[in-house]
Amino acid sequence: MLNFCTLFDSNYITQGVAMYESLKKHCRDFHLYIFTMDDVSHQIIKNLSLENVTVISLNEFENNELLKVKSTRNKAEYCWTCTPFTILYCLKRYKLDHCTYIDADLYFYADPVVLVNEMQSKSVLITSHNYAPEYDQTNTSGKYCVQFITFKNNSSGLLVLNWWKNACLDWCYARFEDGKFGDQKYLDDWPERFDCVHVLQNFGGGIAPWNTTKYEITKDFCVRDIFNNKRRRVCFYHFHSIKFYDGKMKRGNFLYYKLSRKYLGLLYLPYLCRLLVVNFRLHRKNGSIKLYNKLSIIRLLWKKFKQS
Numbered sequence: 001m002l003n004f005c006t007l008f009d010s011n012y013i014t015q016g017v018a019m020y021e022s023l024k025k026h027c028r029d030f031h032l033y034i035f036t037m038d039d040v041s042h043q044i045i046k047n048l049s050l051e052n053v054t055v056i057s058l059n060e061f062e063n064n065e066l067l068k069v070k071s072t073r074n075k076a077e078y079c080w081t082c083t084p085f086t087i088l089y090c091l092k093r094y095k096l097d098h099c100t101y102i103d104a105d106l107y108f109y110a111d112p113v114v115l116v117n118e119m120q121s122k123s124v125l126i127t128s129h130n131y132a133p134e135y136d137q138t139n140t141s142g143k144y145c146v147q148f149i150t151f152k153n154n155s156s157g158l159l160v161l162n163w164w165k166n167a168c169l170d171w172c173y174a175r176f177e178d179g180k181f182g183d184q185k186y187l188d189d190w191p192e193r194f195d196c197v198h199v200l201q202n203f204g205g206g207i208a209p210w211n212t213t214k215y216e217i218t219k220d221f222c223v224r225d226i227f228n229n230k231r232r233r234v235c236f237y238h239f240h241s242i243k244f245y246d247g248k249m250k251r252g253n254f255l256y257y258k259l260s261r262k263y264l265g266l267l268y269l270p271y272l273c274r275l276l277v278v279n280f281r282l283h284r285k286n287g288s289i290k291l292y293n294k295l296s297i298i299r300l301l302w303k304k305f306k307q308s
Contacts, residue, residue, distance in 0.1 A: 002030040002116060003096045005086045007079060008104040009037035010289060013044060014279040015242070016104035018271075020050060021278070022236075026108045033094070035061055035086050037079060044286050054094075061089055065169055073172065080183040081172040083146060084165040091153045091161075098157075100125075100150040105242060107271055109221045110235045115205040116150055122198035123157035125150035126187055127206045135210040135257065140176045144187040147238050148205060156196035204232035209241050209257035217262050237267055242275070247290035249297045254304070261308045264301065272297050 004023070008016040020032060033054045036042035042057045062070075066085060070078055083101055090099040100116060119125040126144045131137065151157040167186050174182060190197045200206065207215060207223060215223035221234045241253040259268065279292045 002027060002113060003033070003090065003094075003099045004030060004102050005033040005035065005090050005099055006102050006104050007035035007037055007082060007086055008041060009075070009079075010040040010044075011244075012104045013041045013289065014244075014275050014282060014292070015239070016041075017045075017048070017050075017282065018274050018278045019102070019104055019106050019108070020053065021274075022106075022108040023102075023112075024052065026111050027113065028111060033086070033090050033099075035082070035089075037075075037082075040286060040288055044282060044289070047285060056089070061086070069169060074174070077173050077182070080146075080174075081168045083183050084161055084168055087149075087151055088158075088161055088165060091151065091158070096153055098150060098152045100148060101146070102236075103147045103238065105239045106147060106236045107239060107267075107274075108236045110204070110233050112148070112205065112235055115148065115200060115202060115235055118200060118202060119150060119198040123152040123154055123196035124160050124190070124194065125198050125200060126190060127200045129208070130203055130206055130211045130214065132211050132213040134213065137210070141181055142184040142188055144184070144190070144199070145206065145208070145238070146182075146184050146187070147208075148200075148236065156194070160190065160194050160196065202232055202235070203230075204235045206236070206238065207234050208238035209253065209259065212257070212259060212263050217260075217266055219266065221266070237271075239268075239271060242272070244290075244292060247296075248293045249300050251300065254300055255307075259304055259308060261305060264304055264308060268304075269301065272301070 031052050033056060034045055035056050036045055045055045073081060087099050087101050090096055127148050129145045151161045164186055168183050171180055172183050191199055215225055217223050222231050223234055224231045241257060243250045243252060276292055282289045283291050
């Protein structure tokens, strides 16, 4: 069985539930531990009674180490600080043999067991950004992406995880400073610092807006590397650029990255439709979840189609 954990608050609950539903559709045997970062998200997720899910509130999860730094960080920075803690909590509290942290804005198209199995005897699995040259942000955002990261519950895995946890406690901010950025730049030298770290080779685990120009996508959800002609099935797509504020879809990075009409038609349009369905369902459960503004989505999609 695969063990996953994720965290989100009420602003990302729609993406988080959509991610869970995609995982449930494609992963044959899994359990997901959801860390709810505010009371609204906790109440809603608990009431949904999702299959194969354990819901963990902030009150259960927060410890003195986290509470000491909480006031020094904004909401995003605090979530980043919490990431290694969520993995460690799952490994210790539930005595798991491994746990994979996944971002709430991922969406699965195949069973991620092929990704976890790739690490074989290694104790830690990390994924590269695989930047397209025109979007290379290695120097500021890091070579590797904290989107899908696995730790085994053994001495080697715990060594790396505790190192990361302590580093994030010491410094975890949404700015580039002294070679650091958030929780992510810390991963840059892991393959050299630790001999137990495996970098995922299957590029189907980690297709994202910053690398789509490297890969052609097909109707059967496979991608072909245009440089070496290798093909892989899309295991998950990272919808990093999809954000909402007060129900309206934000322009932000969605308009920044170049996306082909195939990506927009095969991935983005169905995903956004799925978010609308999930969002409507959650809004009916709790009116504090803002209904997504369909017109804002249509306008931005139309802009992207015209750009492509």
